[in-house]
Amino acid sequence: MTQAVPVSAEAPPAATPPELAAPKHRLTAFAPLVVLVVAVLLPYSTLPLPGLLDGALNEPGNLQLLAVCLVFGGLAASYDLLFGRTGLLSFGHALYFAAGIYGTDVLVTHGGLPLWQAAVFAVVGSTILATLLGAIALRTAGIAFAMVTLAFAQVGAILVARDFGGLTGGEEGLPLASDGLPAFLLGVANTVNLYWLALAYLAVVVLVVSRVAASPTGRVLAGLRDDERRVGVLGLDPYRYKLVAFTLAGALAALGGVVYLLVVGGASPHVTSSELTLSLLVMVVLGGPGTRWGPVLGGILYMYLDHRLTSLSADLPGPLGQPLFVLGAIFILAVYFFPGGLASLKSRVAPITAALRRKPAS
Amino acid sequence: MSTFVLLTLTGLGLAALYFLVASGLSLVFGLADVLNFAHGLFLSVGAYATWWAADHLPGAGPTGFGFVLAAAFGVVAGAAVAALVELVLIRPLYSRTIEQVLVTVGLSLAGVALLQATWGADPRPFPRPEWTRGVTGIGGANIPNASLLLVLAAAAVLALLLLFLRYTRVGLVIRAGVENREMVTALGIDVRKAFTLVFAIGGAAAALAGALGGVYFGSVSPAQGGSLLIFAFIVVVIGGMGSVVGSAYAAVAVGLLQQFVNYYGTAGLGDICVVALLAIVLLVRPQGIAGRAVTA
Numbered sequence: 001m002t003q004a005v006p007v008s009a010e011a012p013p014a015a016t017p018p019e020l021a022a023p024k025h026r027l028t029a030f031a032p033l034v035v036l037v038v039a040v041l042l043p044y045s046t047l048p049l050p051g052l053l054d055g056a057l058n059e060p061g062n063l064q065l066l067a068v069c070l071v072f073g074g075l076a077a078s079y080d081l082l083f084g085r086t087g088l089l090s091f092g093h094a095l096y097f098a099a100g101i102y103g104t105d106v107l108v109t110h111g112g113l114p115l116w117q118a119a120v121f122a123v124v125g126s127t128i129l130a131t132l133l134g135a136i137a138l139r140t141a142g143i144a145f146a147m148v149t150l151a152f153a154q155v156g157a158i159l160v161a162r163d164f165g166g167l168t169g170g171e172e173g174l175p176l177a178s179d180g181l182p183a184f185l186l187g188v189a190n191t192v193n194l195y196w197l198a199l200a201y202l203a204v205v206v207l208v209v210s211r212v213a214a215s216p217t218g219r220v221l222a223g224l225r226d227d228e229r230r231v232g233v234l235g236l237d238p239y240r241y242k243l244v245a246f247t248l249a250g251a252l253a254a255l256g257g258v259v260y261l262l263v264v265g266g267a268s269p270h271v272t273s274s275e276l277t278l279s280l281l282v283m284v285v286l287g288g289p290g291t292r293w294g295p296v297l298g299g300i301l302y303m304y305l306d307h308r309l310t311s312l313s314a315d316l317p318g319p320l321g322q323p324l325f326v327l328g329a330i331f332i333l334a335v336y337f338f339p340g341g342l343a344s345l346k347s348r349v350a351p352i353t354a355a356l357r358r359k360p361a362s
Numbered sequence: 363m364s365t366f367v368l369l370t371l372t373g374l375g376l377a378a379l380y381f382l383v384a385s386g387l388s389l390v391f392g393l394a395d396v397l398n399f400a401h402g403l404f405l406s407v408g409a410y411a412t413w414w415a416a417d418h419l420p421g422a423g424p425t426g427f428g429f430v431l432a433a434a435f436g437v438v439a440g441a442a443v444a445a446l447v448e449l450v451l452i453r454p455l456y457s458r459t460i461e462q463v464l465v466t467v468g469l470s471l472a473g474v475a476l477l478q479a480t481w482g483a484d485p486r487p488f489p490r491p492e493w494t495r496g497v498t499g500i501g502g503a504n505i506p507n508a509s510l511l512l513v514l515a516a517a518a519v520l521a522l523l524l525l526f527l528r529y530t531r532v533g534l535v536i537r538a539g540v541e542n543r544e545m546v547t548a549l550g551i552d553v554r555k556a557f558t559l560v561f562a563i564g565g566a567a568a569a570l571a572g573a574l575g576g577v578y579f580g581s582v583s584p585a586q587g588g589s590l591l592i593f594a595f596i597v598v599v600i601g602g603m604g605s606v607v608g609s610a611y612a613a614v615a616v617g618l619l620q621q622f623v624n625y626y627g628t629a630g631l632g633d634i635c636v637v638a639l640l641a642i643v644l645l646v647r648p649q650g651i652a653g654r655a656v657t658a
Contacts (some may be wrong), residue, residue, distance in 0.1 A: 089463065136641050139644055140644060143603075144648075146463070146641065147595045148644060150595060151592065154633075154637065155637045159630075159631045159634070162628070162629065173616055275588075279471075321479060322478055323475075324472065325471075325475035325479060327470050328469070329468070330467060331467075331468035332451070336454070
């Protein structure tokens with residue numbers, strides 16, 4: 001179905017879904033598994049990467065940075081379920097991420113619940129929140145939908161910033177109380193467990209998103225992205241399918257919030273800001289919307305660059321010292337000259353290498 | 363009674379600020395289908411240009427006529443930046459809505475970072491003319507003159523915009539373009555020239571909001587535009603996209619609601635009520651107070 005439907009001008013740049021691409025070589029099908037094994041084993045390496053990371057790879061600081069990158073890789077993939085796969089331009093995805101973070105943090109720190117209970121309550125609560133708000137916001141479409149989700153997310157930011165009842169800690173954030181946490185997640189020496197947790201989260205999100213995309217529901221979502229009216233004509237209710245995608249993306253984001261809370265060790269109000277959603281959009285577009293690995297790569301690379309540029313900013317002159325300036329400029333250039341993002345790199349480079357290979361022969 | 367008058371007039375001052383930002387957004391969205399995230403940047407450009415001109419531009423100064431000149435410089439700078447953004451960045455992506463949104467998102471991120479790199483992230487004290495620091499007694503309440511200035515400026519902008527849209531040929535083209543862009547194009551009118559003009563007008567109004575908002579808040583910071591922008595978006599959706607009058611009504615409703623609830627309830631509750639109002643309007647009347655149906 002997706003092949004037959006012409007891509008409308010409104011839809012985000014649609015890459016060919018991996019399940020529809022030409023059958024790959026049998027060995028390359030195992031590539032993700034190999035990458036996963038390498039990523040799992042990475043903390044055992046003491047390899048120094050001068051210029052890329054400070055000190056050896058398995059130092060706690062570096063592992064934490066990598067864990068944050070992995071969480072955002074997963075978060076970007078969950079956002080891509082909305083933007084790249086369904087064509088919903090939401091500006092409120094940060095709300096569900098923040099709901100996972102603050103929900104768990106408040107329940108553990110103020111409520112005294114054990115971590116796993118707090119996490120379950122927070123994720124379930126955030127999912128219900130996503131369903132309710134999605135049900136209202138999806139009454140609008142396109143640009144109006146973007147504005148409405150932005151407004152809802154702003155309420156979250158206000159609630160956190162105003163600190164009603166002293167629950168959220170306001171501007172200063174809320175450090176996670178360590179009483180309710182299991183011992184293997186505590187202390188600098190156990191950073192590696194947090195890294196594995198983040199990796200597990202990323203793997204879960206990629207698995208869920210790609211399974212959904214390959215399912216019949218996923219085909220309908222792709223149809224909604226390409227031509228919503230046509231899906232309606234086929235007798236399917238676009239509203240319901242969009243609500244399913246919105247809820248699922250919200251649940252995955254909330255789960256990411258729980259992992260992020262553990263990795264960072266506390267909640268800070270910047271996770272509720274609209275800038276976070278905007279940067280998710282940047283990650284997905286840089287990586288390649290609607291592809292399996294593009295958003296993940298985009299998220300990891302964005303967070304890494306953001307972190308590295310901040311630590312390098314003292315050495316760089318003028319506006320180059322501002323990570324957001326560099327990332328914003330790269331983003332604008334990518335929209336013009338590089339639609340499809342990193343995921344389209346292979347197909348873009350292929351003609352060039354082919355041409356280069358042909359030259360010596362002729 | 364005096365509290366009521368005070369809250370009403372300061373609420374209207376807030377509404378004026380929202381209207382100045384929202385009118386441009388609404389026109390740009392109505393005509394060109396561009397959700398302009400960089401609109402907050404135009405506001406910041408206006409504020410910083412006014413702030414800069416008050417110190418550096420010959421003839422301009424922090425008070426009296428000098429400040430008027432500085433604000434005029436800010437408005438021109440805002441209009442110029444807006445027109446430039448439309449010509450260089452938006453026009454090549456004509457009719458590709460999502461990409462246009464993405465470019466304005468990138469621009470808002472990069473632009474704010476650029477302002478931050480140039481003038482720092484901390485708020486700078488804004489020049490406040492002598493008169494705006496005083497208060498005027500109306501109905502037993504002492505109203506800050508900065509609020510009155512905002513209300514007067516917004517009323518003037520509203521009147522000028524309506525006159526421009528009703529009684530000029532370009533205004534007619536813009537109104538027709540909001541209704542049905544394809545038809546205007548089919549009649550042989552280059553509607554893209556109107557796009558640039560609408561961007562410049564919106565940029566000028568936002569820059570004026572930046573200059574007067576600087577006077578109102580007493581300081582200017584790079585992130586100021588972004589936080590105002592979200593409420594301007596809400597005003598645009600409630601008012602109905604593409605309608606200047608709808609934006610004016612919605613701005614008044616939002617400004618008053620916010621001010622009254624924030625005073626009588628807890629601080630911050632007003633902002634939440636505004637979003638609740640948005641949800642109610644969307645459920646009852648998805649196309650906004652005055653406007654075409656809000657669909658993609």
